[in-house]
Amino acid sequence: MTEWATEETESGPLTEGTSTFDVSQGRQRTVALRTLGPTAFEVTATDSIAGDPTEWVTTVRVIAEDDTAHLLVDLSMSSDDLARRVAVGRPKVVHELLGATAKPRLGGSRVLQGPLALPAPGVAVLTELLENPNRSLPIIVCTEPLATGDDEWLRDAASIAARAEGVAIVVTLDAPAATSLRNALGMLAIWDGGIRVYAPGVVVRESEGWKHRYYTRARLEAFRQSTVNRIVYAVAQLSTRRRTPEAFGVFSGQEQRPADELIPRQELMVVREGLETDLQLARDEQSSLERELSSTTGHLARLKKALIDHGQTALLWGTEHEEAAAVPDAVQYTSEAAMAAQAYLTQWISLPDSAIRDLDDIDTAPEAYNWGNKTWRGLRALAAYAEDRAGGWSNGGFWEWCASGPLLGWPATPKKLSMTEGETVQNSVKLSRTRIFEVSDEVEPSGRITMLAHLKISEGGGPLAPRVYFHDDTGGTTRKIHVGLIGPHYLVPNKSTN
Incomplete structure (x- = not known):
C-alpha cells in the first residue's frame, strides 16, 4: 500500500494523518491515512497537477476479519472543465491488490x-x-x-x-x-x-x-x-x-474527518440547487412525454378501430413489430442514431460524416441510451417533415409542422426546439462561426452555410448535452433537411455555455 501511495519502493510506512508526495506525470499526491483500531484502515490519495482544474481521488478501505480481508476501492474525479474527456478504467492499486490476493x-x-x-x-x-x-x-x-x-x-x-x-x-x-x-x-x-x-x-x-x-x-x-x-x-x-x-459502515460519518476535509455548506447548497433544477427539468419533460403518450395512444386506438371496422385486422397485427429491413424503432447510442439516419433516412435527410462530431463522451455518458433515442426520434421527425413537405404540406416550417401534432413529430417548445439563435450569438463573430457547417453544393456552391435551427436533445447535461443543427431545404432544390452537426453543446457555445 505504501509503495502504491508514494510510488517509491524504499519509502517507510505511511503515518497517520496527511502527507504530500511528488509522483509521476508531474502530479502532486496528498495521502491521508486513517486507522480505526487494529483491524481497519483507510487511505485516501488525491492527485492534482498545478494549473490543471481536475482532481482524482482514490480511496482504499481495508478490514481484516479472521483469515479474510475485505477491500473496497473507490475512484472519483472532479473538474472545472466540464467537457473534459475521461477514459474509465480500474485504478492501478486494484490490479496490485488483486495480484497480492490468492483467490479474490x-x-x-x-x-x-x-x-x-x-x-x-x-x-x-x-x-x-x-x-x-x-x-x-x-x-x-x-x-x-x-x-x-x-x-x-x-x-x-x-x-x-x-x-x-x-x-x-x-x-x-x-x-x-x-x-x-x-x-x-x-x-x-x-x-x-x-x-x-x-x-x-x-x-x-x-x-x-x-x-x-x-x-x-x-x-x-x-x-x-x-x-x-x-x-x-x-x-x-x-x-x-x-x-x-x-462491514464498511465503520468508515462512515464525516464527524470522524478533520475539519479541513469536510465539504463546506455553501458548496453543498450549490450542488443541491443544481440537483433541484435537474429534477424540475426531468419532471417537466415527464409531464410533456405523458401528454404526448396519451395523445399518441388515443390516435393509435382510433387507427386500430378504423382498421378493424374495414376488415384490416391482419394489417394491424402484422405491423406490431418492426421488420428486419425496416427503419428501427430504437437505437443504443447517439452515434448509432447518426448511422441509422445515414442508412435509412437518406431520401429526406442529408447527413455528411463531418456532421457527426465528438460523440464518444455522449455515447458513454449515463444518459447515453436516453440521448441516443431522443436524437433518433429527432432525426426521424426531420425526415417525416421533409416527406410531408414533398407530399404537399405547406402550412409553415418545421416548428409549425411539429405543432400540428404529426405522428412522428418533435415537441414544438422552446426547451426542445429553436429555429434560430439569440442576438448574442448572431452578433458575435466568435460564436456564430461555430454554426457554419458543411452542406451540399446544391444548396450553397461554397459547400458551407450557417445553420441556426437546432434540436435540443437535452436541457440538462451541461456542455455535453447533444444538439442537432440543421438547414431546411425542403422548399429548395434538394427538398431535404441538411444536418450540419450532431454533437455536444460545447461545440456550439452561447452566452450561457461559453
Missing part, C-alpha cells in the same frame, strides 16, 4: 485478472457461470470473427479485461466455442466477432435478451474505441450501484 472474490463470483480463454469443450464452464444465481459480476464474452485471421479481437478483449478488472469477468471464445455457445443459448449467444455483456442474474436460453447488451462486429469495426469505452463504462456503472457491505 466478489460475492458469488471469482475475480479474474485477465481474459479467460475457453475452447469449445469448455463452454459448459461459461454456461454454468451464467446459470449461477449467486453470480455478482457481469460477464463480457468476446468472440472470434470469421475469416479474418488476425488477433485484434483478442487485443480488444485484453484491453477490456484490464480496464474492467475487479468489476467484470472477461471470457474469449474462438469460432468453434462461439458455435457451441449458440447451441446452448440460441438467440442469447453471439455471432461473428460480436461481444455481449451478460448482466448479473441467471442467464438461460429462455432469458430476456434486452438485459444483456449486444455489440455487433460491424459496430466494433466502425467505432472500435468508443465501443470498448461504452462496454467498460457500462460494467463500471453496474459496480457503482452495488450496495456497500455492512
Whole structure:
C-alpha cells in the first residue's frame, strides 16, 4: 500500500494523518491515512497537477476479519472543465491488490485478472457461470470473427479485461466455442466477432435478451474505441450501484474527518440547487412525454378501430413489430442514431460524416441510451417533415409542422426546439462561426452555410448535452433537411455555455 501511495519502493510506512508526495506525470499526491483500531484502515490519495482544474481521488478501505480481508476501492474525479474527456478504467492499486490476493472474490463470483480463454469443450464452464444465481459480476464474452485471421479481437478483449478488472469477468471464445455457445443459448449467444455483456442474474436460453447488451462486429469495426469505452463504462456503472457491505459502515460519518476535509455548506447548497433544477427539468419533460403518450395512444386506438371496422385486422397485427429491413424503432447510442439516419433516412435527410462530431463522451455518458433515442426520434421527425413537405404540406416550417401534432413529430417548445439563435450569438463573430457547417453544393456552391435551427436533445447535461443543427431545404432544390452537426453543446457555445 505504501509503495502504491508514494510510488517509491524504499519509502517507510505511511503515518497517520496527511502527507504530500511528488509522483509521476508531474502530479502532486496528498495521502491521508486513517486507522480505526487494529483491524481497519483507510487511505485516501488525491492527485492534482498545478494549473490543471481536475482532481482524482482514490480511496482504499481495508478490514481484516479472521483469515479474510475485505477491500473496497473507490475512484472519483472532479473538474472545472466540464467537457473534459475521461477514459474509465480500474485504478492501478486494484490490479496490485488483486495480484497480492490468492483467490479474490466478489460475492458469488471469482475475480479474474485477465481474459479467460475457453475452447469449445469448455463452454459448459461459461454456461454454468451464467446459470449461477449467486453470480455478482457481469460477464463480457468476446468472440472470434470469421475469416479474418488476425488477433485484434483478442487485443480488444485484453484491453477490456484490464480496464474492467475487479468489476467484470472477461471470457474469449474462438469460432468453434462461439458455435457451441449458440447451441446452448440460441438467440442469447453471439455471432461473428460480436461481444455481449451478460448482466448479473441467471442467464438461460429462455432469458430476456434486452438485459444483456449486444455489440455487433460491424459496430466494433466502425467505432472500435468508443465501443470498448461504452462496454467498460457500462460494467463500471453496474459496480457503482452495488450496495456497500455492512462491514464498511465503520468508515462512515464525516464527524470522524478533520475539519479541513469536510465539504463546506455553501458548496453543498450549490450542488443541491443544481440537483433541484435537474429534477424540475426531468419532471417537466415527464409531464410533456405523458401528454404526448396519451395523445399518441388515443390516435393509435382510433387507427386500430378504423382498421378493424374495414376488415384490416391482419394489417394491424402484422405491423406490431418492426421488420428486419425496416427503419428501427430504437437505437443504443447517439452515434448509432447518426448511422441509422445515414442508412435509412437518406431520401429526406442529408447527413455528411463531418456532421457527426465528438460523440464518444455522449455515447458513454449515463444518459447515453436516453440521448441516443431522443436524437433518433429527432432525426426521424426531420425526415417525416421533409416527406410531408414533398407530399404537399405547406402550412409553415418545421416548428409549425411539429405543432400540428404529426405522428412522428418533435415537441414544438422552446426547451426542445429553436429555429434560430439569440442576438448574442448572431452578433458575435466568435460564436456564430461555430454554426457554419458543411452542406451540399446544391444548396450553397461554397459547400458551407450557417445553420441556426437546432434540436435540443437535452436541457440538462451541461456542455455535453447533444444538439442537432440543421438547414431546411425542403422548399429548395434538394427538398431535404441538411444536418450540419450532431454533437455536444460545447461545440456550439452561447452566452450561457461559453
